[in-house]
Each structure stands twice: as C-alpha cells, then as structure tokens.
Amino acid sequence: xxxxxxxxxxxxxxxxxxxxxxxxxxxxxxxxxxxxxxxxxxxxxxxxxxxxxxxxxxxxxxxxxxxxxxxxxxxxxxxxxxxxxxxxxxxxxxxxxxxxxxxxxxxxxxxxxxxxxxxxxxxxxxxxxxxxxxxxxxxxxxxxxxxxxxxxxxxxxxxxxxxxxxxxxxxxxxxxxxxxxxxxxxxxxxxxxxxxxxxxxxxxxxxxxxxxxxxxxxxxxxxxxxxxxxxxxxxxxxxxxxxxxxxxxxxxxxxxxxxxxxxxxxxxxxxxxxxxxxxxxxxxxxxxxxxxxxxxxxxxxxxxxxxxxxxxxxxxxxxxxxxxxxxxxxxxxxxxxxxxxxxxxxxxxxxxxxxxxxxxxxxxxxxxxxxxxxxxxxxxxxxxxxxxxxxxxxxxxxxxxxxxxxxxxxxxxxxxxxxxxxxxxxxxxxxxxxxxxxxxxxxxxxxxxxxxxxxxxxxxxxxxxxxxxxxxxxxxxxxxxxxxxxxxxxxxxxxxxxxxxxxxx
Amino acid sequence: xxxxxxxxxxxxxxxxxxxxxxxxxxxxxxxxxxxxxxxxxxxxxxxxxxxxxxxxxxxxxxxxxxxxxxxxxxxxxxxxxxxxxxxxxxxxxxxxxxxxxxxxxxxxxxxxxxxxxxxxxxxxxxxxxxxxxxxxxxxxxxxxxxxxxxxxxxx
Numbered sequence: 231x232x233x234x235x236x237x238x239x240x241x242x243x244x245x246x247x248x249x250x251x252x253x254x255x256x257x258x259x260x261x262x263x264x265x266x267x268x269x270x271x272x273x274x275x276x277x278x279x280x281x282x283x284x285x286x287x288x289x290x291x292x293x294x295x296x297x298x299x300x301x302x303x304x305x306x307x308x309x310x311x312x313x314x315x316x317x318x319x320x321x322x323x324x325x326x327x328x329x330x331x332x333x334x335x336x337x338x339x340x341x342x343x344x345x346x347x348x349x350x351x352x353x354x355x356x357x358x359x360x361x362x363x364x365x366x367x368x369x370x371x372x373x374x375x376x377x378x379x380x381x382x383x384x385x386x387x388x389x390x391x392x393x394x395x396x397x398x399x400x401x402x403x404x405x406x407x408x409x410x411x412x413x414x415x416x417x418x419x420x421x422x423x424x425x426x427x428x429x430x431x432x433x434x435x436x437x438x439x440x441x442x443x444x445x446x447x448x449x450x451x452x453x454x455x456x457x458x459x460x461x462x463x464x465x466x467x468x469x470x471x472x473x474x475x476x477x478x479x480x481x482x483x484x485x486x487x488x489x490x491x492x493x494x495x496x497x498x499x500x501x502x503x504x505x506x507x508x509x510x511x512x513x514x515x516x517x518x519x520x521x522x523x524x525x526x527x528x529x530x531x532x533x534x535x536x537x538x539x540x541x542x543x544x545x546x547x548x549x550x551x552x553x554x555x556x557x558x559x560x561x562x563x564x565x566x567x568x569x570x571x572x573x574x575x576x577x578x579x580x581x582x583x584x585x586x587x588x589x590x591x592x593x594x595x596x597x598x599x600x601x602x603x604x605x606x607x608x609x610x611x612x613x614x615x616x617x618x619x620x621x622x623x624x625x626x627x628x629x630x631x632x633x634x635x636x637x638x639x640x641x642x643x644x645x646x647x648x649x650x651x652x653x654x655x656x657x658x659x660x661x662x663x664x665x666x667x668x669x670x671x672x673x674x675x676x677x678x679x680x681x682x683x684x685x686x687x688x689x690x691x692x693x694x695x696x697x698x699x700x701x702x703x704x705x706x707x708x709x710x711x712x713x714x715x716x717x718x719x720x721x722x723x724x725x726x727x728x729x730x731x732x733x734x735x
Numbered sequence: 736x737x738x739x740x741x742x743x744x745x746x747x748x749x750x751x752x753x754x755x756x757x758x759x760x761x762x763x764x765x766x767x768x769x770x771x772x773x774x775x776x777x778x779x780x781x782x783x784x785x786x787x788x789x790x791x792x793x794x795x796x797x798x799x800x801x802x803x804x805x806x807x808x809x810x811x812x813x814x815x816x817x818x819x820x821x822x823x824x825x826x827x828x829x830x831x832x833x834x835x836x837x838x839x840x841x842x843x844x845x846x847x848x849x850x851x852x853x854x855x856x857x858x859x860x861x862x863x864x865x866x867x868x869x870x871x872x873x874x875x876x877x878x879x880x881x882x883x884x885x886x887x888x889x890x
Contacts, residue, residue, distance in 0.1 A: 638818050
C-alpha cells in the first residue's frame with residue numbers, strides 16, 4: 231500500500247522536533263511518500279503529522295519519533311489521532327485567503343502551487359491595464375499589514391504615476407517584532423504567493439526589479455525564499471512573466487540583526503549598503519526610495535494578499551472585515567498561550583474572543599493578566615478591554631495599535647514594571663541613533679524606571695514627560711511608539727509600579 | 736599587513752558581488768562566512784573596491800549586530816530575550832544557561848567552545864521560549880533541551 235505523509239518543515243515544527251519525526255518515518259516506512267510542507271499554524275500540535283486516508287488528510291500530533299510505529303499499525307485508533315485536519319475547530323473556523331496554501335503544499339513545488347490556485351491572480355493581472363490593477367487593489371480595501379495600515383492601492387498609484395527610468399518593489403520581511411511570525415510562516419510555507427504578489431505589484435507600478443529584505447534571524451525562510459526564486463524563474467513566475475513579455479525579477483537580501491531596519495526608510499538605507507539609519511520623510515519612498523527611485527515598500531503579508539485579491543476579485547476580499555479594516559488578518563497567538571499559532575480571519579473579532587476562545591488562555595493555566603498587541607511597540611491591554619474589536623481604527627481608539635497583528639499573552643506572574651523597562655532597554659539597544667528623543671530618551675527611560683523601582687517619588691512624572699517627548703519628537707516608530715507599552719503598562723497596572731515604591735520606603 | 740591569501744580571498748568575494756545594487760551587506764556577510772569575522776584590514780580593501788570611504792565601511796560593520804570583530808566560539812547559542820519568550824520564562828532559562836556556562840551575554844566560555852548571544856525574536860513565539868544552537872532551533876526550551884542540543888553539537 232502506498233502511503234502519503236505530510237509533515238511541516240516550518241521552523242516552528244522543526245523547533246518542536248519535526249526532523250526527528252521525518253527520519254523515523256523514512257526508517258519505518260521507506261516506501262511511503264513524505265512531503266514536507268509549511269505549517270498549518272497550530273503550533274501546540276507540532277510536529278503535526280498528516281496521513282492521507284481515502285483522499286483525506288488526517289492529523290496526528292504532537293508526534294514523537296516513537297509514535298510512528300503505532301500510527302503505521304493503526305492510524306485511526308492511535309491516541310494522537312486528531313481526525314481530518316481541516317475539521318479541527320481552530321482551523322475550521324478560519325478564513326484562509328492569504329494563507330490558503332500554507333501547510334497544504336510543498337513550498338517550492340511549482341506544479342502543486344498551480345494546482346492549488348496559484349498564478350490565477352497573475353494571469354488576470356496580465357490581462358488588465360496598470361490603472362485598472364491599482365483600482366482593484368484600492369477596491370479591495372487592502373491596507374499595510376506591517377502595522378501602519380496605509381492603503382496599499384494609494385501607495386501603488388503614487389509609484390505608478392511617478393516618472394522614472396527604474397522603479398522597484400521592496401518587500402519588508404524584517405519581521406523583528408516579538409509575538410509575530412506570520413511573515414516567516416508565509417515565506418517558509420508558500421513563498422510563491424509572495425513572489426506572485428510582488429510580480430503583480432511590479433506590473434501595476436511599472437517596476438521591473440524587486441527585493442525581499444529578509445532578517446538574518448530567519449535562516450529557514452532565507453533558504454526557502456532563495457530556492458523559490460530559482461524555481462519561479464524556471465516556472466515563468468519571474469523573468470518573462472508567464473511568457474507575456476512583461477519583465478519582473480527579484481533578489482533576496484539578508485539583514486544583519488538591526489531591528490530598526492524594519493522601518494521602511496532605514497530598510498532602504500540598509501538595502502543600499504549603508505548604516506540602517508532612518509531617513510526623514512518627505513521625500514516619500516514611493517517617489518524617492520531605493521537608489522533614489524520610486525519604490526513600493528510593502529510588508530510580506532500585504533504583498534502576499536495581492537494574489538487572492540486578483541484571483542477572486544476585490545469584492546470577495548473586501549466582503550470580509552469591519553469598518554475601514556477590510557479583508558482578513560493573520561492573527562498570531564504567542565507567548566504564554568495554550569493554543570498558540572496563526573489564525574487568519576476577517577477583521578472584527580474581539581480581542582477577548584481571540585485570547586480566550588481561540589487561543590484558550592494561557593499555557594500555564596493561570597489567569598490572563600495582560601496581552602501586548604502589535605509587537606514590542608504595541609500597547610498592553612488588560613482583560614477589561616477585551617471587547618475591543620480587531621481593526622485599525624478600533625485599536626487606535628482604545629489607545630493601542632494592531633501592528634503586525636501579533637498578540638503576546640502574559641499570565642498573572644508578569645512583572646509589568648520589568649516589561650516597561652525592557653521596552654525602553656530594547657529601544658536603547660536598537661535605536662539607530664539619528665534622532666535624540668529615541669537615542670537618549672530610551673536610556674533615560676531605563677533610568678527612570680529603575681528609579682521608580684527604588685521608590686523615587688518624582689520619577690513617574692519625568693517618565694511620562696519623557697514618553698511625550700519621545701512620542702512627538704522621534705523620527706520613526708521605534709522611539710515614537712516605545713511609549714505605548716511603557717505608558718499602557720503604567721496606567722493599567724499601577725500596582726506593579728507602586729508596590730515596589732512602598733516596599734522601598 | 737593582511738596575508739596574501741586573505742587579500743586574494745576577499746578580492747574573489749568582491750568580484751563575485753560586482754554588479755549588485757547596494758552590494759555592501761552581501762559582501763560583509765560573505766566575508767564573515769569565509770573568515771568567521773570581519774578582519775580589520777578587510778575594511779580598506781572593501782572600501783577601495785566599492786569606491787567609498789573606509790569610515791563608511793567601518794560605520795556599516797559596527798552598526799549591525801551580526802558582524803563580528805572577534806571570532807565566535809565553536810558553537811553559538813542564541814537565546815531569545817524578547818517579549819513572547821519572557822512571557823514563558825525565557826529570562827530564567829537564559830540566566831541558568833549563562834550561569835552554567837560561566838559567561839555573560841556576548842561572551843565565550845574559557846575553553847573557546849561556546850559563545851552565548853541574545854537574539855530578539857526567532858519567530859518561534861507560539862512555542863516560546865526559544866533558542867538556537869548553531870543551526871538547530873529549539874522551541875519550549877528548558878535547561879535539559881539546551882544541554883542536549885549542546886552535547887549533540889559537540890559530539
């Protein structure tokens with residue numbers, strides 16, 4: 231009997247032991263077919279092995295090498311059998327548009343990509359005028375998924391209308407925010423989707439060259455993207471696009487461990503081979519970006535959402551969502567979380583539904599004390615704010631931001647003064663040094679929090695004043711948004727700051 | 736003075752990157768891959784080839800955390816210090832590892848075997864805390880898993 235197994239090769243699955251499971255399968259069933267895929271995004275089940283039974287993929291997890299013999303002997307009776315993978319509630323309740331193929335196919339198999347709906351968007355794009363393509367993106371309501379939420383179509387239009395001998399598409403894959411891993415998961419699981427999105431962006435704006443700026447902390451994603459670029463050139467997804475005569479090619483560039491390079495102007499400097507310092511805006515990168523030329527700088531998820539918009543139409547995408555937040559958002563459930571992973575759904579779910587119902591609360595089983603939404607520069611939220619719907623404006627109104635849609639959960643043992651101090655310390659370590667509020671402010675912020683810890687009564691006022699200066703005076707979001715976690719921690723959990731004051735007195 | 740072999744090897748790297756737009760980071764990654772660090776005397780050679788100032792190259796080398804001016808130990812352990820890992824007790828895992836190895840962040844053990852570095856996010860935030868021993872990723876890391884990975888790496 232010929233058997234087909236699917237096992238993720240995603241970094242999270244490997245970190246939980248997937249390679250040892252793969253070796254055990256090869257040893258126990260040398261004739262079986264083993265396809266390494268991306269991850270379904272249910273990290274608590276990793277390594278999540280899938281076995282095709284009567285055309286349906288059945289899941290087993292978390293699998294250890296010692297389970298293989300038992301699974302081979304009696305798959306459906308095995309204690310780790312989960313039934314059909316797509317029926318698992320965490321998966322079934324999602325709306326997978328951007329991540330439709332992630333976890334399903336072998337990431338760099340061009341034939342599988344085409345068989346699962348890949349290239350449909352590009353084919354349609356090639357039949358449209360550039361202006362109509364930009365209108366399509368505008369109609370989809372797609373906004374920058376990196377965190378800023380700027381309408382993608384408007385950015386593309388600025389580049390399209392700019393006159394230049396060379397334009398560029400730059401993909402920001404410098405996903406440095408803790409609590410976020412959607413970019414990594416997409417690049418490791420379905421890299422052709424990102425490439426197709428970049429190619430479509432190239433046609434729409436008149437750019438013929440693209441770069442993916444990928445952080446060095448993601449070696450697996452770098453390897454997969456490099457392999458995918460080579461396969462895409464062979465398959466007509468790069469170069470002469472599907473034989474249309476339209477040209478687009480791209481390179482993968484690796485960062486060098488600077489968090490600030492996730493900021494678009496600093497990223498462009500880094501890509502040019504300079505120190506990753508922030509540039510003042512204007513000029514906008516859309517007019518003077520990489521090498522001074524008009525450049526689209528979009529996040530991985532923004533670009534990877536483009537193929538589904540073109541394949542199924544802007545309306546189908548815009549049907550999802552809430553208010554001015556249209557389409558789907560891949561929410562990443564991280565930190566002290568029971569059911570951690572990636573959950574793609576239309577905007578509008580409440581924070582509480584995501585944290586309590588989908589994520590199942592904490593891994594430790596203790597009460598949720600706080601969640602940080604949007605990475606290290608995002609605000610903390612306490613349970614009394616859990617009715618906030620997931621959307622750009624809604625989170626802004628609640629004093630936070632959705633950022634890259636990572637939710638990091640903390641149980642009641644979290645020390646919020648310590649977390650506030652870490653936010654300042656991180657800003658000090660990672661500041662590019664160009665503007666004073668960030669470079670000096672972060673260092674002073676650490677000092678003020680240390681003084682609060684030791685009971686200094688005036689430190690809080692100085693800290694709040696400092697945060698105002700950083701917020702209003704910094705050139706980019708690093709210095710400008712570090713006050714979000716600091717002040718939200720202070721306002722929501724004054725006891726964590728006050729208790730220490732009393733203890734010291 | 737750089738030895739002739741080093742000069743030749745760097746020259747080969749430089750030539751291989753001719754024609755790239757913004758080639759400096761790829762060049763520095765390749766140099767570090769070759770030598771395990773960025774040799775001081777590589778800086779003027781790179782600057783001359785790219786027709787930019789030595790200060791510019793030096794500035795870039797020192798700006799980025801990845802580039803080393805001293806060789807790492809035979810194995811590099813990276814332990815995540817960022818928020819999602821903190822939420823799962825990452826600080827305690829890191830403290831125990833540093834104490835056991837008898838070194839500080841960025842330090843190398845006395846026998847030159849292990850360098851320990853902080854990393855701010857490996858993207859393994861849903862199986863935190865996370866660490867990396869050379870190329871091997873570890874999720875839900877604890878002292879036992881870290882020890883096992885180090886033992887395996889040394890074997």
